[in-house]
């Protein structure tokens with residue numbers, strides 16, 4: 001398996017239940033819900049994406065021909081003085097188009113806890129330590145369990161009560177959609193959390209602080 005990686009960088013997880021934790025981010029190239037080209041956004045299934053996942057030209061991006069080679073590059077970003085807190089976030093694009101058991105094993109062998117950010121259209125392979133699912137209206141949503149659901153809100157077509165009844169996640173988050181209506185979207189999320197306390201607010205803290 002050759003892995004196509006847009007970028008690899010070390011930062012703090014900005015979102016969800018692990019916000020604030022140091023982590024190496026590995027952003028895989030490509031997604032099944034949008035080509036990543038602006039001219040295709042209006043016809044894409046997912047139209048609000050905030051991320052460039054096209055190609056392999058980002059920081060430390062490239063094609064990795066083995067799981068070991070990719071895992072070594074990820075490990076090289078972690079402080080050499082620490083072996084107790086290694087955390088990798090596999091994101092994209094849609095990481096589950098590429099993440100396989102060989103990569104999971106190679107990262108575990110190097111002492112990493114493995115977090116994944118996925119749109120929920122692809123069944124997760126076994127071994128992921130923290131699975132975050134962020135479903136998209138209009139997409140086939142099959143992965144309905146994991147450590148957290150992080151629903152970008154508002155998204156017409158989703159009913160929070162139905163989601164609560166039909167899923168098994170340890171944590172439920174609403175994350176304001178980052179677009180021209182961001183202020184209203186934040187208010188809408190707060191209102192929903194107050195009305196339905198299953199849900200907690202997830203802010204994109206890396207954007208607030210100006211880190212990557």
Ligand SMILES: C[S@@+](CC[C@H](N)C(=O)[O-])C[C@H]1O[C@@H](n2cnc3c(N)ncnc32)[C@H](O)[C@@H]1O
Nearest residue numbers: 048049050051092093094117118119134177178
């Ligand atoms: C870029 S996606 C990559 C992982 C995967 N494709 C997914 O959608 O979950 C990473 C996270 O950013 C969220 N996200 C993308 N665009 C956003 C936006 N405009 N506002 C808020 N969150 C957004 C996604 O829902 C997902 O939780």
Ligand SMILES: Nc1nc2[nH]cc(C(=O)O)c2c(=O)[nH]1
Nearest residue numbers: 012013014015091117206212
């Ligand atoms: N700091 C930081 N936290 C993040 N959490 C999820 C991200 C993503 O793009 O998947 C992301 C990201 O791009 N940066």
Ligand code: SF4
Nearest residue numbers: 031034046049093119
């Ligand atoms: S599914 Fe994720 S990566 Fe794909 S377009 Fe939507 S937010 Fe972006």
Ligand SMILES: [Mg+2]
Nearest residue numbers: 050051091212
């Ligand atoms: Mg992001």
